[in-house]
Amino acid sequence: MKLQELLYDIKPIQIIGDVEKEVTGVNIDSRKIEKGHLFIAMKGTQTDGHAYIAKAIELGATAILLEDMPQQYTEGITYIQVESTEDSVGKVATAFYGNPSHHLILVGVTGTNGKTTIATLLYNMFRRMGHKCGLLSTVCNYIEDKAVPADHTTPDPIELNALLSEMVKAGCEYAFMECSSHAIHQKRIGGLKFAGALFTNLTRDHLDYHKTFENYRNAKKAFFDGLSKDAFAITNADDKNGMIMVQNTKATVKTYSIRTLADFSAKILECHFDGMELEVNGKEVNVQFIGKFNVSNLLAVYGAAVMLGKDPEDVLVALSALHSVNGRLQPFHSPNGYTAIVDYAHTPDALENVLNAIHEVLNGKGHVITVCGAGGNRDKGKRPLMAQEAVKQSDKVIITSDNPRFEEPQDIINDMLAGLDNKQMKKVISIVDRKEGIRTACMLAQKGDVILIAGKGHENYQDIKGVKHHFDDKEVLQEIFDSEKED
Numbered sequence: 395m396k397l398q399e400l401l402y403d404i405k406p407i408q409i410i411g412d413v414e415k416e417v418t419g420v421n422i423d424s425r426k427i428e429k430g431h432l433f434i435a436m437k438g439t440q441t442d443g444h445a446y447i448a449k450a451i452e453l454g455a456t457a458i459l460l461e462d463m464p465q466q467y468t469e470g471i472t473y474i475q476v477e478s479t480e481d482s483v484g485k486v487a488t489a490f491y492g493n494p495s496h497h498l499i500l501v502g503v504t505g506t507n508g509k510t511t512i513a514t515l516l517y518n519m520f521r522r523m524g525h526k527c528g529l530l531s532t533v534c535n536y537i538e539d540k541a542v543p544a545d546h547t548t549p550d551p552i553e554l555n556a557l558l559s560e561m562v563k564a565g566c567e568y569a570f571m572e573c574s575s576h577a578i579h580q581k582r583i584g585g586l587k588f589a590g591a592l593f594t595n596l597t598r599d600h601l602d603y604h605k606t607f608e609n610y611r612n613a614k615k616a617f618f619d620g621l622s623k624d625a626f627a628i629t630n631a632d633d634k635n636g637m638i639m640v641q642n643t644k645a646t647v648k649t650y651s652i653r654t655l656a657d658f659s660a661k662i663l664e665c666h667f668d669g670m671e672l673e674v675n676g677k678e679v680n681v682q683f684i685g686k687f688n689v690s691n692l693l694a695v696y697g698a699a700v701m702l703g704k705d706p707e708d709v710l711v712a713l714s715a716l717h718s719v720n721g722r723l724q725p726f727h728s729p730n731g732y733t734a735i736v737d738y739a740h741t742p743d744a745l746e747n748v749l750n751a752i753h754e755v756l757n758g759k760g761h762v763i764t765v766c767g768a769g770g771n772r773d774k775g776k777r778p779l780m781a782q783e784a785v786k787q788s789d790k791v792i793i794t795s796d797n798p799r800f801e802e803p804q805d806i807i808n809d810m811l812a813g814l815d816n817k818q819m820k821k822v823i824s825i826v827d828r829k830e831g832i833r834t835a836c837m838l839a840q841k842g843d844v845i846l847i848a849g850k851g852h853e854n855y856q857d858i859k860g861v862k863h864h865f866d867d868k869e870v871l872q873e874i875f876d877s878e879k880e881d
C-alpha cells in the first residue's frame with residue numbers, strides 16, 4: 395500500500411521525503427520492524443519511541459511517523475510529523491488493514507466489571523444464531539473458532555486492526571470486543587467504526603494509571619462521546635455513572651435495569667446454583683447463570699442483540715442456551731454434595747459482588763468458605779480490603795497465593811491479613827500453596843456448603859518470579875472430586 399493512502403485521515407504538520415513509496419507494514423515497536431515498514435514513534439509511560447527511530451531504520455523502516463523531527467535526516471527515509479502520534483496511530487493502522495471495522499458490525503463493551511462476560515456471551519449467542527463472529531477479550535481472542543492468545547484486554551492498535559482484518563478475511567459478520575479504559579485513553583481504538591457500545595458499571599479500579607476516579611470515568615465516557623449517530627449506546631441505568639456515560643453521545647441511547655423502568659428490564663423470579671428464572675421485558679426465561687450482576691450482564695446482551703435487529707423472542711431462546719464464561723462464576727458440584735465456584739474476582743468490589751451472588755442463592759442454607767489471594771506487583775492498597783470483603787461474607791477464609799510475581803508470597807498474604815482485627819482473624823487461615831489451600835477448603839466443606847475460589851478464573855498459570863507455572867483452579871478441583879469419587 396502506498397504511504398500516501400495511509401495518511402488520508404490524519405493531518406501532518408510537515409512531511410519530508412517521498413509519500414508515493416510502498417509500505418509493507420506499520421509498527422509502534424521498533425523490535426518488530428521489518429523491511430519497508432512505517433515506524434510510529436509513541437511517547438509512552440515507560441520510554442519514548444522517538445529514541446528507537448535509528449533502530450527502526452536499521453531494521454528496514456522506510457518511513458517514520460513522529461511528533462519531534464530529528465536533528466538529522468537519514469536519506470531515503472520519509473518523515474511525517476504530526477501533532478500527536480497517539481491520535482494518529484489508530485487511523486493509520488486501520489487504513490493499512492483496509493478499514494476492517496467498516497466491513498464488520500463491531501460492538502464494544504466498557505465498564506469496570508462484566509466486559510469479558512458480555513462480549514463473550516454476545517459472541518457465543520451470535521454464533522449460535524448462525525453468524526460468523528470474532529471476539530477480542532481478556533481471556534482469548536477468536537476469529538470464528540480460531541483462538542489467538544490475548545496479552546491485553548484490548549490489543550494495541552496494530553494488533554487490533556490486524557485481528558479485525560483477519561476476521562473480515564474469514565468472512566465474519568460481527569465482532570465483539572472489550573474496550574479497557576487504558577485502551578480508550580491511549581486511543582488504541584482510534585479510527586474504528588462501532589455499530590454499538592455497551593456500558594456495564596464503574597467502580598474504583600486502575601487508579602495507579604488514571605490517578606483520579608474522574609479521569610477514569612472520563613476515559614470510559616470518551617468511548618461514548620466518539621460514537622457516530624447511526625450507532626447505539628446501551629447503558630446501565632442502575633449504575634450512578636450510567637447516564638453520565640451517554641450524556642454527550644450522538645448515538646441512540648437505550649437503558650437496561652434490574653431496578654427501575656428501562657428499555658430492557660428484568661426481575662429474578664427464582665434462583666438456584668444452576669441458574670435463575672427471570673422475567674425479561676415481561677417474558678419468562680430460564681438462564682444458566684447466578685447472581686444479580688449476571689442479570690445485568692444478560693440484559694446488556696439481550697439489549698445489544700435486539701438493537702442489532704434480532705427478534706426479542708429468538709434472543710430469549712438463545713439466552714436460555716448460554717452458559718457461564720470460563721472462570722466467571724463457574725459452578726462445579728462435588729460428589730460430596732458441596733458446590734465450588736471458580737471466579738475471577740480480584741478486587742474488593744468484585745469479591746463483594748460474587749459473595750452477594752452466592753448468598754442470594756444459598757439463602758442461609760449452608761456455609762461459605764472463600765479461598766483467595768492477591769497478585770504481586772500490583773495495587774497494594776486493595777490487599778487488606780480484599781481480605782475484609784472475604785471475611786465479611788464468609789464463614790471461613792483461606793488466604794493464599796495469586797500470581798506472586800516478583801514479591802514474596804508470604805508478604806502479600808501479610809498485607810491482606812493486616813486488614814483484619816483479632817475477631818476477624820478467627821475465621822482465617824493462611825496457606826501459601828494455593829493447591830493446598832483449595833484442598834483444605836474442600837476438606838472443610840460439608841454437604842450444601844459453597845466454596846468460592848476467587849482471583850484466577852480462566853488463568854492456567856501461577857506467575858512466580860517471571861515464570862508462569864501451570865496451575866488451574868478448575869483442574870485442581872477436578873482432581874479433588876475424582877479422589878472423592880474413589881472414597
Ligand SMILES: CC(=O)N[C@H]1[C@@H](OP(=O)(O)OP(=O)(O)OC[C@H]2O[C@@H](n3ccc(=O)[nH]c3=O)[C@H](O)[C@@H]2O)O[C@H](CO)[C@@H](O)[C@@H]1O[C@H](C)C(=O)N[C@@H](C)C(=O)N[C@H](CCC(=O)O)C(=O)O
Pocket residue numbers: 422423424425435436437438439440441442443444446545546547548549550551574575576577580582603
Ligand atoms: C500502561 C500501559 O497501558 N502501557 C501500554 C502502552 O505502553 P507504554 O505507553 O508504557 O509504552 P512504553 O513501554 O513507554 O514505550 C513507548 C513506545 O516505545 C516503543 N518501544 C519501546 C522499546 C523499544 O525497544 N522499542 C520501541 O519501539 C513501544 O513499543 C511504545 O510504542 O502501550 C503499549 C502498546 O499499546 C501497551 O502494550 C502497554 O501495555 C502495558 C504492557 C500494560 O501492562 N498495560 C496494561 C496496564 C493494560 O493495558 N491493561 C488494560 C486493562 C486491563 C484490565 O482491565 O484489567 C488492557 O487493555 O489490557
Ligand SMILES: Nc1ncnc2c1ncn2[C@@H]1O[C@H](COP(=O)(O)OP(=O)(O)OP(=O)(O)O)[C@@H](O)[C@H]1O
Pocket residue numbers: 505506507508509510511512532547572594595687688690691721722723737738739740744745747748851
Ligand atoms: N456486571 C457485573 N457487575 C459486577 N461484577 C461483575 C459483573 N460481571 C462480572 N462481575 C465480576 O467481575 C469479575 C470479572 O468479570 P469480567 O471478566 O466479565 O469483567 P471484565 O470487565 O472483563 O474485567 P477485566 O477488566 O479484569 O478484564 C467476575 O469474575 C465477577 O466476579
Ligand SMILES: N[C@H](CCC[C@H](N)C(=O)O)C(=O)O
Pocket residue numbers: 740768769770772796797849850853
Ligand atoms: N487484569 C488484572 C488481572 C488480575 C488477576 C489476578 N489473578 C492477579 O494476578 O492479580 C491485572 O493484571 O491486574
Ligand SMILES: [Mg+2]
Pocket residue numbers: 509510531532533547572
Ligand atoms: Mg475483561
